[in-house]
Amino acid sequence: MASFLQIADDEKGHELELFCVPKHYENDLERVIIPHGLIKDRTERLARDIIRDMGGHHIVALCVLKGGYKFFADLLDFIQVLNQNCDKSVPLTVDFIRLKSYCNDESTNSVKVIGGDELSSLTGKNVLIVEDIVETGRTMKTLLALLEECNPKMVKVVSLLVKRTPRSCGYRPDYTGFEVPDEFLVGYALDYNEYFRDLNHICVLTEEAKEKYKV
Template sequence: MATSSPCVVIGDDEKGYDLDLFCIPKHYVDDLEKVYIPHGLIMDRTERLARDIMKSMGEHHIVALCVLKGGYKFFADLLDYIKALNRNSDKSIPMTVDFIRLKSYCNDESTGEIKVIGGDDLSTLTGKNVLIVEDIIDTGKTMKTLLSLLKQYNPKMVKVVSLLVKRTPRSVGYRPDFVGFEVPDKFVVGYALDYNEYFRDLNHICVISETGKQKYKA
């Protein structure tokens, strides 16, 4: 399925930026290889995604559904930009928010089976226009399963926005409606993406180092 929103494609040979060019928390300096997507670039891209979403879904009341925990930062920033558009343009849309927490893995392996372990009853989404906000699509299995789960509650429309989509041979071919960045098959952290709950407090999206993987291993 082709994405209706073009995205920034980061090539396999992208080297990233040296850590000492940016403000990195001291406790993470040895745990990261490179800054991959600087915070400012994330924010600019998110602003554009907000505009594209308004253009596509702007005739409707939207329920923005945040997939926790990794999606919370992108969700908050995206909604801030949509609220700014509501204030400053001719077209504005009423928006309500909801949260869902999923479990889709055993240790570090995705099972492809998802359990909803937090959030409201999905029946509140019946007849609504739903925008699912996700931090990263890896294989796409979790999102496909979530979409089929939502379908049972008959929402009027469902669109998905993901900050990142990973280029991986493990992909089932799922592509969201709106994509921020397409990234190579590397383990990235920061901007609320975690490694065993660490690195959520990092502004930039970075590639974790082997030292970091060992230090924060569960």
């Protein structure tokens, strides 16, 4: 089983006043649950693990948009540094796919894939899927089933977050940054109806903010 950093259900987090938070979000957030610096340190470790396991292979890093873009960029930056300084290195190319399965704060049963027609280019390739958060796991299982039809050589999944939830189908990624409580989290490109992507830290959203930004 891959290692991860577990954020407990009763984790109190950190007061917003201790961090730089955009003023327009100050009243929308309960607390900082994962500070930006901790995200970066954990991402660097994930990059090391990926190079250890996949070094020597040509990898197509597949970013799941939109929520994965910051994690994807930081992870690839760390891999690039390791490539320059380690005995093992990973030749990388990148691709992007967009999945949509949320309405407000509820995960829907349908998964909309945007850009899925390009997956055929991954035939015979070693694919690293880079995701921001795995919740029920159904979205990732849908994507993996689509990928399987294209016959890639190997597929690994790295997710910054995995949510501890009774709604989970039991799926676990190959690499996990943090296991988090069953709360609605925003920041570091995780959004609520497109808001909060411009927030460095991962924070817990207030109930009032869910109503405020509801569509």
